Every structure is written in structure tokens, then in C-alpha cells.
Amino acid sequence: MDYKTVLTTCAYCGCGCGLCLEVLDGRLIGTLPSKTNPINEGKLCVKGWNIHEFVQHPDRITKPLIRKNGALVEASWDEALDFTVSRLKEIKEDHGSDSIAFLASAKVTNEENYLIMKFARAAVGTNNVDHCARL
Amino acid sequence: MYDAIKDRVTELLSTGEIKGFLALKSENGHIIPHLYVSPEEIDQLSIGDGGTEGDGRYPLAKILTMLLKNHAGERFGILVRGCDQRALKALAAWNQIDLERVVPIGVSCTEERATACACALPYPDEWLEGEQVAPEDPRPVEWEEKGPPQRLELWRAEFEKCIKCYGCRNICPMCFCKECSLESADVVTKGEIPPDLPMFHLVRALHMIGRCVDCGLCEEACPANIPLRALYKKVNDIVETRFQFRSGIDQKEQSPLHKIVEPPAAI
Ligand code: SF4
Ligand code: SF4
Ligand code: SF4
Numbered sequence: 001m002d003y004k005t006v007l008t009t010c011a012y013c014g015c016g017c018g019l020c021l022e023v024l025d026g027r028l029i030g031t032l033p034s035k036t037n038p039i040n041e042g043k044l045c046v047k048g049w050n051i052h053e054f055v056q057h058p059d060r061i062t063k064p065l066i067r068k069n070g071a072l073v074e075a076s077w078d079e080a081l082d083f084t085v086s087r088l089k090e091i092k093e094d095h096g097s098d099s100i101a102f103l104a105s106a107k108v109t110n111e112e113n114y115l116i117m118k119f120a121r122a123a124v125g126t127n128n129v130d131h132c133a134r135l
Numbered sequence: 136m137y138d139a140i141k142d143r144v145t146e147l148l149s150t151g152e153i154k155g156f157l158a159l160k161s162e163n164g165h166i167i168p169h170l171y172v173s174p175e176e177i178d179q180l181s182i183g184d185g186g187t188e189g190d191g192r193y194p195l196a197k198i199l200t201m202l203l204k205n206h207a208g209e210r211f212g213i214l215v216r217g218c219d220q221r222a223l224k225a226l227a228a229w230n231q232i233d234l235e236r237v238v239p240i241g242v243s244c245t246e247e248r249a250t251a252c253a254c255a256l257p258y259p260d261e262w263l264e265g266e267q268v269a270p271e272d273p274r275p276v277e278w279e280e281k282g283p284p285q286r287l288e289l290w291r292a293e294f295e296k297c298i299k300c301y302g303c304r305n306i307c308p309m310c311f312c313k314e315c316s317l318e319s320a321d322v323v324t325k326g327e328i329p330p331d332l333p334m335f336h337l338v339r340a341l342h343m344i345g346r347c348v349d350c351g352l353c354e355e356a357c358p359a360n361i362p363l364r365a366l367y368k369k370v371n372d373i374v375e376t377r378f379q380f381r382s383g384i385d386q387k388e389q390s391p392l393h394k395i396v397e398p399p400a401a402i
Contacts, residue, residue, distance in 0.1 A: 001206055002172070003157070003169075004169055005167045005169065007162060018165070020168065020193075024205060025205075029201070030201075032194070032306070035192065036185040036190075036191050040358075044356075046300045049301060049302060
């Protein structure tokens with residue numbers, strides 16, 4: 001028998017609320033707000049309260065998918081990345097750098113957001129960088 | 136610290152009298168709920184001292200209800216303050232838990248905590264840590280002093296701040312329904328904030344009759360700082376005056392509303 005709570009940070013937005021994920025016998029079963037976190041002081045919004053739900057959800061996408069003949073088909077990471085690179089190159093060539101935009105995310109780290117910004121500006125050559133909340 | 140509790144838990148775990156002890160744990164400067172299953176880890180025990188004593192409180196009675204349901208037949212120890220024990224008794228009266236399978240280990244709250252909680256009963260039946268303190272009058276008098284029209288206006292302004300996070304319900308040890316009225320489209324319009332005024336808050340207040348043990352966890356969890364406690368205290372007050380019924384204290388039945396009796400004198 002094993003019940004523990006794992007202290008972590010909410011992945012939904014940039015606020016950074018502290019929460020405890022409840023784990024019972026190896027399964028994620030619930031979320032509690034961290035009472036001692038100075039950001040949220042024991043409070044959460046409706047998304048934070050339910051954040052455990054997506055982790056083990058059967059609908060969660062865990063592998064890359066590529067649309068082929070109108071249907072989404074599972075692909076390897078290599079295939080997915082090669083496909084993305086070749087399409088980005090084509091689009092840039094045909095329509096120019098500013099026909100491409102990058103949406104960063106509150107769900108990732110500052111460093112990863114920095115990287116996507118750098119990739120947009122230095123590799124692709126566009127200033128079209130925005131936040132996923134403005135999608 | 137808390138040697139009396141640690142010794143008792145070590146004994147209970149070593150003899151196999153309990154399968155686990157549900158309490159709190161200090162980890163990286165934070166306080167989190169934890170189920171202790173072996174005496175070796177008991178050194179990490181916390182009774183919930185965050186910034187001020189007892190402010191790292193979690194809905195332990197609610198977690199225990201889940202543990203008891205998932206591990207049929209096992210017995211568990213649990214760290215209890217006055218409110219946790221009231222919740223356990225009320226949960227037993229509502230047939231949610233079997234007290235035979237629960238070994239409470241008590242903590243009596245400090246005066247500071249009792250005042251912060253506006254608590255009328257800041258100690259469990261028995262305790263191994265702390266002293267019994269006499270609480271100040273815990274009634275929300277500031278609301279009583281105002282006339283009904285002003286009260287209505289103030290409550291409306293409070294309820295309008297609600298972001299419908301459901302935190303008050305999620306954290307409440309006494310909210311155990313499989314289907315919640317607050318998620319029913321007949322009661323609360325989907326996808327709208329603030330929720331229907333004052334239905335959302337009054338439905339919850341009415342559903343707490345015979346249940347609310349006045350622990351204050353809901354108000355602590357409310358991101359909108361709505362004084363939910365004042366509302367539920369008022370409901371509890373009416374139930375006590377009219378029906379001589381207080382949840383979690385020698386509670387033998389679920390709710391006074393479950394009985395068919397002569398109605399009480401008009402309020
Ligand atoms: S509600 Fe009462 S018993 Fe519970 S922590 Fe507060 S003072 Fe203690
Ligand atoms: S005070 Fe709030 S959280 Fe505690 S039992 Fe009453 S309604 Fe539930
Ligand atoms: S905790 Fe506060 S904001 Fe959240 S649903 Fe309850 S009353 Fe509304």
C-alpha cells in the first residue's frame with residue numbers, strides 16, 4: 001500500500017501555482033493545492049484542481065501523428081521531425097519567413113521558450129512569436 | 136519534536152495494529168500529506184506548521200475516506216485536530232467510513248490557530264500534543280450587525296467574485312457525493328462565471344446541513360476570498376438553534392432534515 005503526494009508546479013499557465021499530486025498505489029488520483037506555496041497559498045483555479053486528469057487519460061496523445069490522406073496516422077519522432085523540417089523549408093521558400101508563426105507555451109520552461117524564440121528569429125527569420133494563450 | 140506522536144505511531148505500525156498513518160510531512164520546506172507505512176520514515180512527520188502553526192492543514196479526513204474505500208479491511212491511523220475528528224464522526228454518521236478502522240492521534244490547537252480558524256472546538260477528544268485553549272467567540276458578528284438589505288448587497292458582491300473553481304467543494308471533507316448538484320445544468324449554468332447568483336453558493340450552503348463541521352478549509356481554498364465560513368456558520372447556527380443538532384459532535388444521525396417531524400417555529 002502506498003499513498004503519497006508529490007509536490008510540483010502547475011503546468012497549465014505561467015502563474016506557477018504549487019500543487020500536490022496524489023498518488024495511490026502508483027496511480028495518479030487527485031490534486032490538492034499546496035498550502036505552503038507562497039504563490040497560491042492553498043488555492044487553485046479549476047484547471048489546476050483537475051490537472052491530474054490528463055496525465056493518464058486514454059485520449060492523451062503520446063506519439064507523433066501525421067495527417068496522411070485526411071487521417072491522422074502514428075509516426076516515429078524521426079519521421080515527424082523530418083516532415084516538419086521539410087514542410088517549414090518549403091513554406092519559407094514559397095511564401096517567405098513571415099508566413100510562419102511560432103506559438104510558445106506556458107507549459108514549458110523559460111529555457112525552452114527562449115529556444116523557440118531563437119529558432120523563430122535565427123533559423124526561420126521571423127518575429128512572429130506569440131503565446132499559446134493567444135492562439 | 137512531536138515525540139509522543141512518533142512513539143505512538145511507531146508502536147502502532149510495528150505491532151501491525153494499523154496499516155499506515157495518514158499525516159503530514161515536511162519536504163523541501165513545504166508541508167504535504169503523507170501516508171507513513173513504516174516507523175523508519177516517521178522522523179519527517181509534520182503536524183502542519185507552515186508560516187504559523189497549523190496553517191499547513193490538508194483535508195486528511197477526506198483522504199482517509201478514499202484510503203478506507205480503496206483498501207477494504209485495513210485499519211489506518213490519522214493525525215487529527217478538533218476539526219478532523221469532527222469530520223470523521225460526521226463521515227461515520229453518513230456511512231462513509233467505519234470508525235472501527237480508524238485510530239485517531241490527536242493534536243490540540245494553539246490559541247493563535249483557534250483564533251485564525253474562528254474555531255469553537257479547537258481540540259479532539261484526546262491528544263498527545265498541545266494544550267487545551269479556550270477559544271474566543273467564533274461567531275461572525277460583523278455580519279449579524281448589518282440589516283438584511285445591506286447583508287444581501289454585500290453577499291451579492293462577494294458571490295460575484297466567484298471564479299467557479301470548485302475548490303470549496305473539492306477540499307471539503309464532507310463533500311463526498313458521487314454526483315454534485317453544483318455540476319448539474321439544472322442548478323448551475325455550464326460555462327459561465329460567476330455562477331448563477333446566489334444559487335451556486337446557497338445550494339452548497341443548504342447541502343452542508345448535517346455535514347459542515349466548521350473546519351474552514353473551504354474558505355482557505357477560495358481564491359476569491361469569499362467569506363464562505365460566515366455563510367456556513369450561519370447555517371450551522373440555525374440548525375443548532377432550531378434542531379439542537381451539531382455535525383461531528385456526538386452525531387448519531389445524518390441530518391435533522393432527514394426526519395419527518397413537526398416543523399420548528401418560524402425563523
Ligand atoms: S478548525 Fe479548530 S480544530 Fe481545526 S485547525 Fe482550526 S482551530 Fe484547530
Ligand atoms: S467549513 Fe467548509 S470545508 Fe469545512 S466542513 Fe464546512 S463547508 Fe466543508
Ligand atoms: S472556492 Fe471560492 S471561487 Fe472557488 S467555487 Fe468556491 S466560492 Fe467560488
